[in-house]
Amino acid sequence: MLKESVHNCVIIGSGPAGYSAAIYTARAGLNPLVYAGKNPGGQLTTTTLVENYPGYPNGITGPELMENMKKQAESFGAIVKRQTIVKVSLVKEKNGINKLYTDNNEKVLAKAIIIATGALSKDLGLESEERFKGYGVSSCAICDGFLYKDKVVAVVGGGDTALEETISLSQRCKIVYLLVRSGELRASKAMQCRLWKISNLKIYFYHEIKEILGERFVEGVRIINNKNKKESILSIEGIFIAIGHIPNTAIFRGQINLDQMGYIITKKGSTHTNIPSVFAAGDVQDAVYRQAITSSGTGCMAALDLERYLMENH
Ligand SMILES: Cc1cc2nc3c(=O)[nH]c(=O)nc-3n(C[C@H](O)[C@H](O)[C@H](O)COP(=O)(O)OP(=O)(O)OC[C@H]3O[C@@H](n4cnc5c(N)ncnc54)[C@H](O)[C@@H]3O)c2cc1C
Numbered sequence: 568m569l570k571e572s573v574h575n576c577v578i579i580g581s582g583p584a585g586y587s588a589a590i591y592t593a594r595a596g597l598n599p600l601v602y603a604g605k606n607p608g609g610q611l612t613t614t615t616l617v618e619n620y621p622g623y624p625n626g627i628t629g630p631e632l633m634e635n636m637k638k639q640a641e642s643f644g645a646i647v648k649r650q651t652i653v654k655v656s657l658v659k660e661k662n663g664i665n666k667l668y669t670d671n672n673e674k675v676l677a678k679a680i681i682i683a684t685g686a687l688s689k690d691l692g693l694e695s696e697e698r699f700k701g702y703g704v705s706s707c708a709i710c711d712g713f714l715y716k717d718k719v720v721a722v723v724g725g726g727d728t729a730l731e732e733t734i735s736l737s738q739r740c741k742i743v744y745l746l747v748r749s750g751e752l753r754a755s756k757a758m759q760c761r762l763w764k765i766s767n768l769k770i771y772f773y774h775e776i777k778e779i780l781g782e783r784f785v786e787g788v789r790i791i792n793n794k795n796k797k798e799s800i801l802s803i804e805g806i807f808i809a810i811g812h813i814p815n816t817a818i819f820r821g822q823i824n825l826d827q828m829g830y831i832i833t834k835k836g837s838t839h840t841n842i843p844s845v846f847a848a849g850d851v852q853d854a855v856y857r858q859a860i861t862s863s864g865t866g867c868m869a870a871l872d873l874e875r876y877l878m879e880n881h
Pocket of ligand 1: 579580581582583584585602603604605606607608609610611613614616617618619620650651652653683684685686688705706707710711815818848849850851857858859860862
């Protein structure tokens, strides 16, 4: 038997975007309901020290920061549920009611929705990669590059993100190795032009990673030339996996407009999607910046856009 309830505002996702939207909508008296999903607190719960979120001069651990955001949202009346939304039925008409279905078989009716389901960085799928996450394996040079000043690091990938990470790391690291699986870079020509000017960069085309090596922290990487099958070891202290991100938009496909990579398309300068009562915030609609602060910023925007929508249509 399905249980039904009606809400002004349902927020899907409990990362910085979801909780920031919850703080604003709760303070506006909209009693938001937040579905936290399989990763409560979002991506930051998988990292240690966050040093670039404003307000914490000594940094704060990711899990602590997210627990603070949750508490702040709850203190204003947001209800946070552990469930995952598994299906949605979104209405195109203004003042229509959207239907959401949870993994514990509840049906939730919502006048308006904020999608803040984030994105996942793609993994290489190695056991050693999992073991060293946060101990030398990273998927974000903007977040962690600072820790590798004057050190030797490697970047994996050949697209725009990999090249951006490489360029940024080359400015503070001693040497950057770029490991590319094929014989060419997929990144834009403009980005490639910037790469050729870097003196402390060595590119390994046709190379893949077999294993990340070390005791507690990364100390090296065993790579294989996939043409001649020769293996070698590079001594490094950090490795940045930059082979792409997957936005969590599978359940919205066919109902919300997505770009070629699967990110939700929002109207420029706002969080509006093609569905009037549905707004998107955070990494799920941002293939460029992907930071906690930008996610919080768009979470705030989504809350204000949603509040205005409710005032005009309900
Ligand atoms: C290891 C690591 C370190 C990082 N370090 C930094 C840093 O130092 N500084 C910084 O600014 N940024 C950092 N980032 C990036 C930052 O974490 C992200 O930009 C930010 O978390 C994105 O926030 P978000 O709210 O959009 O989504 P996310 O944090 O990805 O959260 C998505 C949420 O949606 C939920 N969800 C997904 N699908 C469903 C569903 N169907 N139903 C219900 N819930 C769902 C998930 O459970 C999760 O709670 C780091 C990222 C990683 C991976």
